[in-house]
Amino acid sequence: MDWLEFGLALAAFLGSHILPSRPGLKGALVARLGRAGYGMAYGGLSLLLLVWVIGAAGRAPFVVIWDQTLWMRWLANLAMPVAATLIVLALGAPNPLSFGGRATGFDPARPGIAGVVRHPLLWALLIWSGVHLLVNGDLAHVMLFGLFALYAVLGMRMIDRRNRRLWGEGLWITRASGTSNLPFHGNWHCYRPALWRIALAAGVWIGLLHLHLPVIGVSPMP
Known part of the structure; x- marks a missing residue:
């Protein structure tokens, strides 16, 4: 059952x-x-x-595939603030190249968060699912977080292909020229995120950390 x-x-x-x-x-x-x-x-x-x-x-x-070790928990706790920050920086920011962003105000020469990575929300999902896959080595969680990670990776390719088809090759190249699917391979040097977004990301991470035990039933602390 x-x-x-x-x-x-x-x-x-x-x-x-x-x-x-x-x-x-x-x-x-x-x-x-x-x-x-x-x-x-x-x-x-x-x-x-x-x-x-x-x-x-x-x-x-509970079907064990691999055992959890302390370094896995430390890695998850170090990675989750990065995922939270990507989410907060991405939501509502100018980025027509991926979902979660808006088209108005986007400048290909100064792509903002898209210059850091083209699909920040999908990268946040990939980081979250990847570290949770690592610390949960039983069959059910491997299936769950493995599917999430696969969805994130395939989602980036599917969105890029859809945009190429809808916009045409010329407009796609113009809009995506300062971005990359790999972090820090685009035009990110001029990006200066708003301080309130950084503060909000810290608050989101702290909230997730404290809610993990009462909501999920497992403490995330090493």
């Missing part, structure tokens, strides 16, 4: 992320709820399903 719950939760979470790729269904929901209402509803649903699938993975039968 525990494997059944994990399978249902995983299918529901992955299925919910098919929604943004269906323009007709998304358009109908945006028309009914408004763009802000759709964003809040979809974000809330995604968060609830994420909590469910992580909880279901913890309740699934």
